[in-house]
Amino acid sequence: MNCNNLSIIVAVDLRGAIGYKNNLLWHIPEDLKYFKSLTINNTVIMGKNTWLSLPVKPLPNRENIIISTSLKNIPNVLVFSTFSDALKYCCKKNNECFFIGGEKIYKQAINFVDNIYLTRILKEANHADAFFPLDSLRHFYLISEKKTFSENIQAYIAFEVYKRK
Numbered sequence: 001m002n003c004n005n006l007s008i009i010v011a012v013d014l015r016g017a018i019g020y021k022n023n024l025l026w027h028i029p030e031d032l033k034y035f036k037s038l039t040i041n042n043t044v045i046m047g048k049n050t051w052l053s054l055p056v057k058p059l060p061n062r063e064n065i066i067i068s069t070s071l072k073n074i075p076n077v078l079v080f081s082t083f084s085d086a087l088k089y090c091c092k093k094n095n096e097c098f099f100i101g102g103e104k105i106y107k108q109a110i111n112f113v114d115n116i117y118l119t120r121i122l123k124e125a126n127h128a129d130a131f132f133p134l135d136s137l138r139h140f141y142l143i144s145e146k147k148t149f150s151e152n153i154q155a156y157i158a159f160e161v162y163k164r165k
């Protein structure tokens with residue numbers, strides 16, 4: 001499947017860690033604002049665990065899609081039981097579709113997306129059990145990068161944007 005409206009958005013630590021015990025690693029207001037600014041009025045696609053972890057669901061003012069074999073009939077949300085059905089649906093759309101996690105979804109989506117919005121958190125989490133496949137970035141090139149200091153976590157974060165080579 002070849003379409004150019006597919007993107008990944010993710011926040012990783014220095015080792016590629018993205019989560020622990022089905023939660024994010026840190027609360028980073030700057031990154032949440034960035035996430036919202038990109039995904040608003042677009043489509044977000046997530047795995048079941050990421051859906052369950054959301055404090056507010058569905059994410060408002062976005063089309064929410066879940067990929068799951070076990071969840072069914074969730075109001076105002078589309079659920080696909082296979083990755084390829086979700087992909088086919090998104091490819092037909094005119095707006096940008098963001099794969100928003102977690103690990104299992106990123107590992108599949110990275111083979112299809114054209115864009116990666118990667119927030120690099122310039123520190124290491126003490127504990128992590130979910131990871132982003134950072135090695136796959138070799139198939140992408142960096143087109144922009146903006147660094148800022150996050151007071152909340154007392155570390156720099158870099159908003160990196162990648163395009164497929």
Ligand SMILES: NC(=O)c1ccc[n+]([C@@H]2O[C@H](COP(=O)([O-])OP(=O)(O)OC[C@H]3O[C@@H](n4cnc5c(N)ncnc54)[C@H](OP(=O)(O)O)[C@@H]3O)[C@@H](O)[C@H]2O)c1
Nearest residue numbers: 011019022023024047048049050069070101102103104105
């Ligand atoms: N840092 C970030 O940017 C970020 C963003 C999002 C999430 N996260 C973190 O990532 C972690 C969760 O990652 P995860 O890998 O455990 O969960 P996940 O990818 O959110 O969800 C995995 C589940 O999705 C369903 N699924 C995945 N691929 C499927 C397929 N091909 N067909 C059918 N169903 C499929 C399965 O659910 P069923 O069992 O129902 O089939 C599977 O168990 C959490 O710690 C979360 O906080 C981090």
